Amino acid sequence: MYKKGQYRETDKMSDLICENYAMVVVMCRFGIGLGFGDKSIGEACRHNEVDTGTFLTVVNFLIEERKSSYQEGDFAHGSISVEALISYLHKAHDYFLRFRLPLLRAKLLEAITGDCPEDVAIAIATFFDEYAEEVNKHMMYEEKTVFPYVRNLLKGKKDAKYNIAIFRKRHDQIEMKIIELKNLILKYYPGKGSNLLNSVLFDVFATEEDLATHNMIEDHLFTPAILELEKTLKQ
Amino acid sequence: MNINLKIAIAEVSPIVRSGVEVQLKKLQGFRFHFLEIVKTDGLVDSLRMHKPDILIVNPSMVGVLSLQQLKEECGCPQMKCLALLYNLTDKTTLRPFDDKLSIFDSSDEIRQKLEQLFAVEIQEDTTETGEQQILSMREKEIVVCVVKGMTNHLIAERLFLSTHTVITHRRNIARKLQIHSASGLTVYAIVNKLVELSEVGKL
Numbered sequence: 001m002y003k004k005g006q007y008r009e010t011d012k013m014s015d016l017i018c019e020n021y022a023m024v025v026v027m028c029r030f031g032i033g034l035g036f037g038d039k040s041i042g043e044a045c046r047h048n049e050v051d052t053g054t055f056l057t058v059v060n061f062l063i064e065e066r067k068s069s070y071q072e073g074d075f076a077h078g079s080i081s082v083e084a085l086i087s088y089l090h091k092a093h094d095y096f097l098r099f100r101l102p103l104l105r106a107k108l109l110e111a112i113t114g115d116c117p118e119d120v121a122i123a124i125a126t127f128f129d130e131y132a133e134e135v136n137k138h139m140m141y142e143e144k145t146v147f148p149y150v151r152n153l154l155k156g157k158k159d160a161k162y163n164i165a166i167f168r169k170r171h172d173q174i175e176m177k178i179i180e181l182k183n184l185i186l187k188y189y190p191g192k193g194s195n196l197l198n199s200v201l202f203d204v205f206a207t208e209e210d211l212a213t214h215n216m217i218e219d220h221l222f223t224p225a226i227l228e229l230e231k232t233l234k235q
Numbered sequence: 236m237n238i239n240l241k242i243a244i245a246e247v248s249p250i251v252r253s254g255v256e257v258q259l260k261k262l263q264g265f266r267f268h269f270l271e272i273v274k275t276d277g278l279v280d281s282l283r284m285h286k287p288d289i290l291i292v293n294p295s296m297v298g299v300l301s302l303q304q305l306k307e308e309c310g311c312p313q314m315k316c317l318a319l320l321y322n323l324t325d326k327t328t329l330r331p332f333d334d335k336l337s338i339f340d341s342s343d344e345i346r347q348k349l350e351q352l353f354a355v356e357i358q359e360d361t362t363e364t365g366e367q368q369i370l371s372m373r374e375k376e377i378v379v380c381v382v383k384g385m386t387n388h389l390i391a392e393r394l395f396l397s398t399h400t401v402i403t404h405r406r407n408i409a410r411k412l413q414i415h416s417a418s419g420l421t422v423y424a425i426v427n428k429l430v431e432l433s434e435v436g437k438l
Contacts, residue, residue, distance in 0.1 A: 117425075119425050119431070119432035120422065120425050120426055122432060123418075123421045123422045123425045123426075123432070123435070124422055126418055126421070127416075127418040127419060127421070127422055130416070130418045131418075176415070177416060177419075180413070180414055180415060180416060180419045181419075183412075183413045183414065184414065184419060184422050184423070187412075187413070188422065188423055188426045188427075189426075190426050
């Protein structure tokens with residue numbers, strides 16, 4: 001039941017979320033809480049001091065992406081507030097590092113402990129920890145290098161040694177290794193399995209998708225917006 | 236075995252564009268990533284940036300460029316080009332295309348055309364699924380070495396191979412198992428009792 005076309009600020013927030021439940025985390029990352037009543041998207045954003053243009057751009061981008069295609073140039077970067085986007089990305093990082101991955105780890109360990117041989121469980125836990133560390137590194141680079149650079153840009157200060165093209169080049173795909181975790185469990189898991197382990201698998205699938213779209217936002221909304229910003233500063 | 240294909244659909248009409256997508260998505264055995272190109276002037280840039288495997292294009296959008304020129308300008312000489320037809324089109328216009336896709340084609344016809352275009356790759360894939368994920372003795376030895384934390388160079392020395400051969404083996408292992416990292420191989424090796432936990436490099 002896709003509403004064809006893009007969401008506008010006069011659409012109801014509850015319609016957006018009910019039609020695309022995955023957007024509930026996006027809303028939350030922007031700092032809009034539940035219990036928004038019958039507010040429109042614009043009202044809910046203003047009520048929480050969120051930049052409506054950026055919220056709509058991200059939401060519409062993700063919904064298009066879910067349909068597995070989007071058109072070049074569909075998203076005018078003019079409607080993005082870089083500050084709002086950084087705050088969104090920062091909260092998303094926080095969500096992955098402090099909530100999603102620790103929870104997934106705890107659930108995974110609970111599901112496999114006692115179900116498969118102990119040495120296998122240890123190897124899987126090690127695999128997961130290495131993976132989480134990779135995600136951590138990836139996101140910390142953005143937090144410690146990219147975001148400060150952009151915040152300075154916003155203040156009109158340009159760093160001679162850094163530019164967003166460097167980020168674009170080294171920005172890798174962090175979802176690769178979680179795909180591997182999925183394969184390991186699907187193909188080689190030696191235990192009996194359980195409802196809990198199935199639920200872990202669901203979480204793994206969802207996390208994979210979530211990380212992939214997070215990267216898409218960085219590559220297709222964030223990076224182009226910074227490129228624009230760099231250009232205007234040069235002039 | 237799924238074949239991953241990146242498909243660009245260059246067509247002005249949104250109805251036709253999404254119709255083509257919907258039909259393609261129904262085909263089993265393929266995984267598509269779609270790119271929609273809606274305007275003639277975006278064609279070259281989009282192709283250059285995304286380098287699709289297949290271009291399904293309304294011939295009128297190619298314009299004055301020949302297909303050959305188009306492929307060269309975009310830097311994708313391997314790209315297959317299908318003409319998207321919904322009316323009668325001159326034969327000379329169609330000759331340079333790899334194949335034609337009519338909007339009246341059935342799913343089966345579309346599948347046949349795609350399979351023909353990628354016949355070589357599909358054959359390769361079936362031989363691959365024939366050997367499945369079973370590792371050779373040599374490959375198992377290499378997995379054990381990797382899991383113990385040895386470098387390619389060390390592995391080569393230990394097994395009397397060239398480093399180059401070790402790399403080839405590792406690539407084959409990654410392809411067969413769909414596991415690329417050392418820690419992933421560790422899980423595999425322990426599950427299959429190739430090593431003991433105590434022998435593993437950094438645990």
